[in-house]
Each structure stands twice: as C-alpha cells, then as structure tokens.
Amino acid sequence: MNYTTPEGRCHAVSRALAGSATVLGGLVLAGWAFDVPMLKAVIPGLATMKPNTAFCFVLGGVALGVRSGPQAWRRVGQLCGALVLVIGLATLAEYVLHLDLGLDALLFRDPHPTPGAPYPERMSEMTALSFASAGGALLFLDSRRAPVAAEILALVGVLVALIALVGYAYGARALYAVAPFSSVALHTALGLAALSLAILCARPDRGMVAVLIGDAAGGAMARRLLPLAVALPLALGWLELEGERIGLYGTSFGTGAYAVSNIVIFSAATLWCAISLSRSDAERLRAERELKRSNEELERFAYVASHDLQEPLRMVGNYVQLLGKRYKGKLDADADDFIGFALDGALRMQRLIEDLLAYARVSSRGAEPAPTDANAALAHALASLKLATDEANAVVTHDPLPVVPADPSQLEHVFLNLIGNALKFRSSERPVIHVTAAPRDSEWLFSVSDNGIGIEAQHFDRIFVIFQRLHGREAYPGTGIGLAIAKRIIERHRGQIWVEARPGQGSTFFFTLPATGRSS
Amino acid sequence: MTTIPAVPIEILLVEDNPGDVRLTREALKDAKVRNTLHVAMDGVEALAFLRKQGKYAAVPRPDLILLDLNLPKKNGREVLEEIKQDDALSHIPIVILTTSQAELDIVESYRLHANAYVTKPVDLEQFLKVVGSIEEFWLEIVKLSHP
Numbered sequence: 001m002n003y004t005t006p007e008g009r010c011h012a013v014s015r016a017l018a019g020s021a022t023v024l025g026g027l028v029l030a031g032w033a034f035d036v037p038m039l040k041a042v043i044p045g046l047a048t049m050k051p052n053t054a055f056c057f058v059l060g061g062v063a064l065g066v067r068s069g070p071q072a073w074r075r076v077g078q079l080c081g082a083l084v085l086v087i088g089l090a091t092l093a094e095y096v097l098h099l100d101l102g103l104d105a106l107l108f109r110d111p112h113p114t115p116g117a118p119y120p121e122r123m124s125e126m127t128a129l130s131f132a133s134a135g136g137a138l139l140f141l142d143s144r145r146a147p148v149a150a151e152i153l154a155l156v157g158v159l160v161a162l163i164a165l166v167g168y169a170y171g172a173r174a175l176y177a178v179a180p181f182s183s184v185a186l187h188t189a190l191g192l193a194a195l196s197l198a199i200l201c202a203r204p205d206r207g208m209v210a211v212l213i214g215d216a217a218g219g220a221m222a223r224r225l226l227p228l229a230v231a232l233p234l235a236l237g238w239l240e241l242e243g244e245r246i247g248l249y250g251t252s253f254g255t256g257a258y259a260v261s262n263i264v265i266f267s268a269a270t271l272w273c274a275i276s277l278s279r280s281d282a283e284r285l286r287a288e289r290e291l292k293r294s295n296e297e298l299e300r301f302a303y304v305a306s307h308d309l310q311e312p313l314r315m316v317g318n319y320v321q322l323l324g325k326r327y328k329g330k331l332d333a334d335a336d337d338f339i340g341f342a343l344d345g346a347l348r349m350q351r352l353i354e355d356l357l358a359y360a361r362v363s364s365r366g367a368e369p370a371p372t373d374a375n376a377a378l379a380h381a382l383a384s385l386k387l388a389t390d391e392a393n394a395v396v397t398h399d400p401l402p403v404v405p406a407d408p409s410q411l412e413h414v415f416l417n418l419i420g421n422a423l424k425f426r427s428s429e430r431p432v433i434h435v436t437a438a439p440r441d442s443e444w445l446f447s448v449s450d451n452g453i454g455i456e457a458q459h460f461d462r463i464f465v466i467f468q469r470l471h472g473r474e475a476y477p478g479t480g481i482g483l484a485i486a487k488r489i490i491e492r493h494r495g496q497i498w499v500e501a502r503p504g505q506g507s508t509f510f511f512t513l514p515a516t517g518r519s520s
Numbered sequence: 521m522t523t524i525p526a527v528p529i530e531i532l533l534v535e536d537n538p539g540d541v542r543l544t545r546e547a548l549k550d551a552k553v554r555n556t557l558h559v560a561m562d563g564v565e566a567l568a569f570l571r572k573q574g575k576y577a578a579v580p581r582p583d584l585i586l587l588d589l590n591l592p593k594k595n596g597r598e599v600l601e602e603i604k605q606d607d608a609l610s611h612i613p614i615v616i617l618t619t620s621q622a623e624l625d626i627v628e629s630y631r632l633h634a635n636a637y638v639t640k641p642v643d644l645e646q647f648l649k650v651v652g653s654i655e656e657f658w659l660e661i662v663k664l665s666h667p
Contacts, residue, residue, distance in 0.1 A: 310619045311590075314640055315539040321644035322546065347643065 085135025
C-alpha cells in the first residue's frame with residue numbers, strides 16, 4: 001500500500017479505524033461472555049455497551065476490512081453491512097412500534113440488569129440510528145449510482161458520536177441519553193466515531209473526502225478551517241463551563257465571552273484563509289493569462305512557420321522536379337538518383353509542415369464540445385476508411401456508443417486515427433477491430449482494440465509524442481503525427497488516452513471523455 | 521475546341537517570387553490557350569499596370585489576373601480590394617495563388633470576391649495541373665461571356 005499519497009494515507013486511516021472498531025466490539029463481546037464489567041462499561045456505573053452494539057462494530061469493521069479482498073470476501077463484507085443495517089433498523093422499529101423482537105438478548109443476557117429497565121440489553125435509539133445509517137453507508141460505499149449516499153449516511157454516525165462525546169466531556173447527560181435507561185455508552189460513542197470515520201475515509205477518491213484531501217484551493221482551505229471548527233468551540237465551551245463551575249462568572253458572562261471569542265477567532269481564521277486564497281487565485285489568473293498568451297503565440301508561430309517554410313520548399317521541390325523532367329536520362333544515373341532523393345526530401349518536409357500545422361490547429365480551430373453521438377462519429381470515420389478496410393479485408397465491430405460532449409469532427413478524427421492505425425499495423429492475420437465504450441464514474445471509457453502487431457511496453461508513451469515513429473518509413477509510411485493529434489484532441493476534451501498492448505498480441509487504445517459537459 | 525479565341529489572352533501575374541514567375545511561364549508555354557504573360561512584382565506595380573499609369577501607358581488590359589497573396593509594398597488582399605472597388609477593373613476575373621492553406625486566407629479572399637482560390641503545390645505535376653485548371657477556368661469564363 002502506498003502511504004506517500006493523501007489517498008494512500010486515507011486508506012490506511014480507514015483500515016486502522018475499522019480495525020479498532022472490530023477490536024473494540026470483540027473486547028466488549030468478550031466482556032459480556034466472561035462478565036467483565038470494565039469491558040462492558042469502561043467505568044463501572046456508566047452505561048454499558050450492549051451485545052448487539054459490540055456485534056455491529058465487529059460486523060462493520062469486517063465489512064470495511066474485506067473490501068479490497070477477492071470477490072467472495074467482498075460478498076461477505078456486503079452481508080456484514082446488510083446485517084448492521086438490519087440490526088439498526090430492527091432496533092429502531094422496536095423503539096418506535098414498542099415491540100420486542102427478541103433481538104436484544106439474542107447473544108447475551110445482562111446478568112446485572114439496571115432495576116426498572118424494560119430491555120436491559122437493548123442499544124439506545126441514537127446508537128440504533130447510527131448503525132442503520134452506517135449499514136446503509138457500507139452498502140452504498142461502492143455504488144456508482146449514489147456516490148453521495150454513503151457519505152451522508154456515515155455523517156449521521158459522526159454526528160451522533162460527536163453529540164454523545166460532548167455530552168460526556170461536559171457532563172451533559174441529555175446529550176448522550178435520550179430517554180431513561182437508554183444512553184450511548186462512552187466507548188460506543190468512540191466506536192461509532194471510529195466506524196463512521198472509517199467509512200468516510202474508505203473512498204478518498206470521490207465526494208467530500210476527495211475535495212478535502214485534494215490539491216485544489218477548496219481542500220487547502222477546508223484543511224485549515226475544519227480542525228479549528230472542531231477544536232475551538234469544544235475547547236472554548238469547556239473553558240466556559242469550568243469557569244462557571246468554579247464560580248468565576250455567571251452564565252450570561254460565560255456565554256457572551258464564549259460567543260465573542262468564537263467570533264474573533266473564526267473571523268481571523270476566515271480572513272487569513274481568504275487572503276491566502278485570493279493570493280493564490282491571483283497567481284493562477286496570471287499564470288492562465290500567460291499560458292493563453294504563449295498558446296496564441298505558438299499557434300501564430302506554427303502558422304507563420306508553415307507558410308514561410310513552404311515557400312522556399314516549393315521552389316526546391318518544383319525545380320528539382322523540372323530538372324528531372326527535362327534532363328532525365330540526359331545526365332547520368334547518379335544525377336537521376338540525386339534528383340529523386342532531393343524531391344523525396346522536399347515532399348516529406350511538406351508533409352511534416354502540414355502535419356505541424358494540423359497539430360497546432362487542434363486547439364485553435366476546434367469547436368466547443370457539444371452533445372455528439374459517438375456512433376455517428378465512428379460511422380463517418382469508417383466511411384472514410386472504407387477503402388483501407390476493404391483492402392485489409394478487416395472486420396470492424398462496435399458496441400452501442402454513448403452521446404458525449406465533443407467536437408464531432410475531432411471525435412471522428414480520433415476514431416479515424418485509431419482505426420487507421422489498427423489497419424496499418426496489422427499482423428498476418430485478418431484484422432479484427434472492436435470499438436467499445438463503458439461508463440466509469442463521471443466519464444466514458446472508450447477502447448479500440450485490434451489483433452495487430454502490438455507494441456512493446458517501453459514505447460507506450462513515446463508513440464503519443466509528435467513525429468515519433470517506431471518503424472522505418474519503408475515498413476510503415478507516415479510522419480508520426482496521428483497519435484499526437486489524437487492525444488491533443490482528447491486532452492482538449494479533458495480526457496486521457498493511453499495504450500495497453502503486447503508485441504504480437506494486438507493493441508488496445510483507451511481514451512476517456514467526460515460524461516457531461518462543463519456545467520457553465 | 522471552337523471556343524478558343526484567336527487572339528492571345530492577356531494574363532497579369534502579380535508575383536514577387538522569380539521562381540514562381542518562371543514556373544508559371546514554363547507551365548503556360550505548354551498551354552492550349554495562346555497567351556501573353558505580364559508580370560508585376562508587387563501590389564503597387566500591379567495597380568499601376570491595371571490603371572495604365574506611368575510606364576504602363578501602352579499595356580493591354582489583362583483578361584485574367586493571377587494574384588499572389590503575399591506581396592511587398594501592397595499585399596494581395598489590398599490589391600484585390602482595390603480592383604474590386606474600381607468599376608473599370610472589377611469585371612476582370614481574379615485567381616488567388618498562394619502558398620498558405622490556412623482557412624483564414626480562404627475565407628478572407630472569398631469575402632473579397634476573388635473568382636477562384638488556388639494553393640501552389642510543391643509537386644510540379646500538380647502545379648502544371650493547377651495552371652491547366654486555370655486555363656479551363658478561363659475557357660468557362662469565355663463561354664459565359666460569349667455564348
């Protein structure tokens with residue numbers, strides 16, 4: 001596992017927290033099995049963690065722990081999550097409908113029940129609510145359809161834990177005990193915090209957590225303000241209470257002082273963040289302007305260069321040819337050869353210049369992405385390639401493709417290029433080319449696979465560099481512009497392009513396109 | 521072939537590159553249409569030729585103008601604009617010759633009412649073909665104006 005990236009560290013934190021929840025649950029279950037009061041209630045006299053609560057911690061921890069395992073394990077994990085959800089919901093139902101489903105004392109009976117408590121083994125409403133949410137969060141954790149659901153549900157557990165822990169810290173019983181005989185035990189609150197945070201940290205790649213650990217300005221600001229938002233009111237509140245308790249001041253003074261210090265410190269922190277944010281924003285704007293200017297300059301340069309280079313080149317090409325036309329056979333064989341080489345060079349250079357111009361034009365002449373039917377783009381590309389396809393006796397198939405935000409002619413160009421390459425770099429077998437697209441988070445993953453000559457792994461990056469070629473011009477003609485233009489087009493559409501291939505076993509080119517356009 | 525006029529057609533080539541002038545001359549040598557090629561090396565000279573100013577007092581009015589876009593002193597676009605604004609000259613068909621394939625040039629030339637637009641190719645055979653097509657273009661024009 002990689003601990004050097006924020007995502008890797010997030011996963012590590014998630015596993016550590018899930019592990020502690022499991023261990024906590026296990027210890028408390030042992031406490032019930034062997035009647036150890038210290039394990040059941042931490043401090044004798046405080047509320048006990050109920051057997052089902054402990055069991056749910058074990059299940060929740062296991063559900064998170066086996067997530068990265070093989071398929072069968074993940075099934076077990078899903079089952080554990082579902083069980084947590086069922087126990088939470090059933091207990092809530094017991095409270096709301098005044099039922100006794102017999103769930104509470106299923107594992108252990110309380111040997112020392114609190115006098116007057118109707119169900120001494122039943123977890124509190126708040127705990128049950130937290131487990132119902134946590135169970136749901138575990139089930140939604142890897143769902144593609146409801147990426148936010150897991151986070152919101154996990155936050156319920158964090159909130160319950162926070163309320164209960166603050167209740168314990170401040171000695172406010174009402175915060176951890178909703179009704180008599182039903183309170184969140186101290187270690188239950190800690191366990192809930194651990195389990196819920198573990199669920200949140202389990203998917204650092206999306207949602208709130210992704211923003212929080214991300215490089216963007218939003219994440220940086222949240223990382224500064226959040227610790228303060230949690231620690232400051234807690235500390236100030238505790239100070240206020242203690243001051244009041246030892247008789248330094250009354251409630252109104254204490255609350256006033258609490259409010260004022262909160263206002264002052266938060267305002268200062270917000271201003272500090274605002275200053276550093278606007279500074280980095282100004283820098284970013286400057287860099288953007290600079291980039292835009294240099295891009296425009298590059299395009300102008302490419303245009304001017306291509307025009308001004310072509311002028312003398314035409315002279316060379318035309319007159320060498322005229323020389324050949326008039327004096328072929330009148331000089332000697334060497335002269336004819338030399339004329340041939342000179343002409344070949346001139347023609348090749350013209351192609352390079354034209355390609356360079358085409359490369360520069362990807363961004364300067366590209367249309368704004370609009371909803372484009374990829375099926376139509378592919379059909380156009382295949383129509384242009386009909387001759388080459390027939391000549392190679394190739395079979396080109398495709399799955400239904402989506403509508404994506406793109407410049408239609410540029411998307412067509414990408415297909416044209418990738419399929420053209422698949423035809424060009426074919427093996428001795430009959431070419432079989434397949435085009436697919438599959439949804440992936442907020443984007444579409446396209447692939448064009450062939451059974452051609454393949455590519456060695458060491459060249460995977462090189463083939464996308466302008467004018468880089470892997471083969472001699474004799475074997476495969478071309479300047480080496482195609483994939484460079486495809487890459488520039490895909491990157492202009494905020495996607496990525498790469499290849500997976502093995503020599504002699506065909507290649508698959510992948511590219512991604514956002515599923516929806518920028519919402520602006 | 522009966523439409524080929526007996527009088528040679530007068531062509532004005534506005535081109536600053538001697539290489540291109542020579543090539544055009546070579547290509548027109550083999551042309552089906554009898555022609556006389558006049559050359560102006562820049563935009564100012566071209567307009568002086570067309571308006572028969574100074575040393576051009578005795579030159580004939582051209583039947584066809586081949587105009588390069590990149591010229592010294594006054595560029596091809598300016599020349600084109602001036603010709604099209606001049607009632608005495610605006611009827612003369614103009615073919616734009618240029619090295620640049622940039623769409624910008626094409627768009628701008630059409631906006632300025634050039635009659636045709638031709639990119640000078642690197643390949644000689646293509647160049648000859650281009651001159652051939654200019655000839656055909658000319659014959660079309662003749663057919664249209666003398667039915």
